[in-house]
Amino acid sequence: MICIKNSMGIDAINAVNAVSFEADKSNNNNTEYHKNFLKWLEYFQKNDLVGCCAQTDMKGERLKRPAQQTDPDMYLHVVEKRSDGIVVRGCKVHISEASIADEIIVVPTRALGPDEKDYAVSFAVPADYDGVKQVVSIHNFRKREHITKGGDYGYTDSYLIFDDVFVPWDRVFLCGENEHGGICALLFALFHRHSYSGCKPGIGDTLVGLAALAAEYNGIPKAAHVKEMLKEIIMVSELGYAAGYTGSDLGKPEVYIPGMGNVPYGPGSFIPNSIYCNVGRCLTGEAVFHEQEILCNIAGGFPSTFPYEKDLVDPELKPLLDKYLNRNPNVPVEDQIKFWMTFSDFTCSGTSGVINYGNYHGGGSPIMEQIAITSQYDIKLRKSLVKSLAGIEPLKAGMLRKP
Numbered sequence: 001m002i003c004i005k006n007s008m009g010i011d012a013i014n015a016v017n018a019v020s021f022e023a024d025k026s027n028n029n030n031t032e033y034h035k036n037f038l039k040w041l042e043y044f045q046k047n048d049l050v051g052c053c054a055q056t057d058m059k060g061e062r063l064k065r066p067a068q069q070t071d072p073d074m075y076l077h078v079v080e081k082r083s084d085g086i087v088v089r090g091c092k093v094h095i096s097e098a099s100i101a102d103e104i105i106v107v108p109t110r111a112l113g114p115d116e117k118d119y120a121v122s123f124a125v126p127a128d129y130d131g132v133k134q135v136v137s138i139h140n141f142r143k144r145e146h147i148t149k150g151g152d153y154g155y156t157d158s159y160l161i162f163d164d165v166f167v168p169w170d171r172v173f174l175c176g177e178n179e180h181g182g183i184c185a186l187l188f189a190l191f192h193r194h195s196y197s198g199c200k201p202g203i204g205d206t207l208v209g210l211a212a213l214a215a216e217y218n219g220i221p222k223a224a225h226v227k228e229m230l231k232e233i234i235m236v237s238e239l240g241y242a243a244g245y246t247g248s249d250l251g252k253p254e255v256y257i258p259g260m261g262n263v264p265y266g267p268g269s270f271i272p273n274s275i276y277c278n279v280g281r282c283l284t285g286e287a288v289f290h291e292q293e294i295l296c297n298i299a300g301g302f303p304s305t306f307p308y309e310k311d312l313v314d315p316e317l318k319p320l321l322d323k324y325l326n327r328n329p330n331v332p333v334e335d336q337i338k339f340w341m342t343f344s345d346f347t348c349s350g351t352s353g354v355i356n357y358g359n360y361h362g363g364g365s366p367i368m369e370q371i372a373i374t375s376q377y378d379i380k381l382r383k384s385l386v387k388s389l390a391g392i393e394p395l396k397a398g399m400l401r402k403p
């Protein structure tokens, strides 16, 4: 749970670093976005602050672009440019840990056309800034008073309503460069999908542990179907890790631009390989609910109706519950109780439902990864390979395997 408190902000910082540099370059350095960004970054780092990333807009009518919306505020945009700064309006949704962040880093959600320059805006403001209204959802595991656990987990997401918020120029990192706005959206998502390849194996470790202990406490660790299902969670988790690792290894200061392919981008800082970040994120994101199905299968119905803490410690009920909840004479019943309460937290609590949604949609729904993969992967190369195998035309010299 700790990673989300930092990864969103860091992923946004990486994206804005490259985009502010390139936007200045394309403006013949008549703008100072990168200088603004570096000055803000120094303040952020020196004070050891926490940042969240506000990318996802409310988006209104899904099939309409920002400029086509009935209500133009469905995507955050600039409503006024002044000599001392800009005024922005809109609502960013599902913003993880904005309630405890020091700084909110705002980036665009999607590719933008020339008629959508007002939506190509990136900036940072303090999280308790004037005019920013936070509507916070709190996701905590069920409170315990008597039966201890290893840690108290929870997190928050916010709707961030920017109700005509003034942002001074020295906190503005992009304003009006629609091509770079689209790249900013893409780059944040890419960095975040890369982070997920570290986050997801960590979650996978917890899921494997929950599944294996549930099997052990249920006395079925050797059952063939249990081994088969454990293998599935392990494979997804480790393949996600491998994809992220390869994405790092093949990283370059380059970005994929439709029609141009991979081109140098930014001041020279590392950008992970897009294909590996996207295949890893897509594979692991799409597996989320199947993994929950596996946990449900191995556990049986126990976690969903497990007694409440007060019944478990009630003087009259405790001896009876200790007797009937005991499924495995080799494990102290107190440990079995602690385990199943934790299993419930991670699989059938309100918070676990939210975590599953985050793991599925965070960084972009699977369709977004599918678009990135199929538009960026060198499918032409593979067609040439098969044409050469079929004797249709020989493989041209210099055609090497590329991701």
Ligand SMILES: Cc1cc2nc3c(=O)[nH]c(=O)nc-3n(C[C@H](O)[C@H](O)[C@H](O)COP(=O)(O)OP(=O)(O)OC[C@H]3O[C@@H](n4cnc5c(N)ncnc54)[C@H](O)[C@@H]3O)c2cc1C
Pocket: 008, 052, 053, 054, 055, 056, 059, 062, 063, 064, 093, 094, 095, 096, 097, 157, 354, 355, 357, 358, 359, 361, 362, 363, 364, 365, 367
């Ligand atoms: C718990 C949680 C935490 C999150 N944390 C953050 C965060 O910290 N910062 C942040 O910026 N975002 C965050 N997100 C947002 C996340 O990135 C989005 O949920 C994700 O990008 C999907 O967007 P959406 O929720 O608007 O769903 P939608 O995009 O509305 O998707 C719903 C369905 O509509 C389809 N759809 C949408 N548009 C179209 C279209 N034009 N054509 C065809 N089909 C379409 C989708 O494919 C999908 O099937 C978080 C999300 C969750 C659930």
